[in-house]
Amino acid sequence: MQFDDIGVRNLPAAGLRTRAITLMWKLGEAAFAEVDTFAWVQRWQISRQWYVHNYRDRRFNALIACRLCTATGRGNAGKPCGECDGTGRVNLLEPPVRRPEQSSGGRP
Ligand SMILES: [Zn+2]
Incomplete structure (x- = not known):
């Protein structure tokens, strides 16, 4: 069993999964950065779930x-x-x- 410096159990698989999720999230942010910025300037509503970004004009x-x-x-x-x-x-x-x-x- 591995423990980190403060005594918390460190599971290598959980760490790898967390890093993969973080990487996927950052890739999504980079891919949608320009569109998200445009939507923010237009004051559209932005909802995000993983790699799906939904934009809605509040005027609707x-x-x-x-x-x-x-x-x-x-x-x-x-x-x-x-x-x-x-x-x-x-x-x-x-x-x-x-x-x-x-x-x-x-x-x-
Ligand atoms: Zn009418």
Whole structure:
């Protein structure tokens, strides 16, 4: 049995495994460094598990289904929905675009 200088049991196999994991992690950091930096600058959400890096633009969290057309994009008579312009979703970060109302032809 091997012990280190403070008396902790030292298993060569465990040390090799730890070094291999550390090396793989550092290789992953080096491989994704440029992309991670770009994502960080863009303020994207970065989640990492081993060699898989997922990036998500937080602005997607601001998109919700249009309540007026129930995310179909179609309003009455098959026309595009006026609330979401036919996309079926509304961006909470952008103010709604209001079109000028149709003139009734009467008094102002
Ligand atoms: Zn809509």
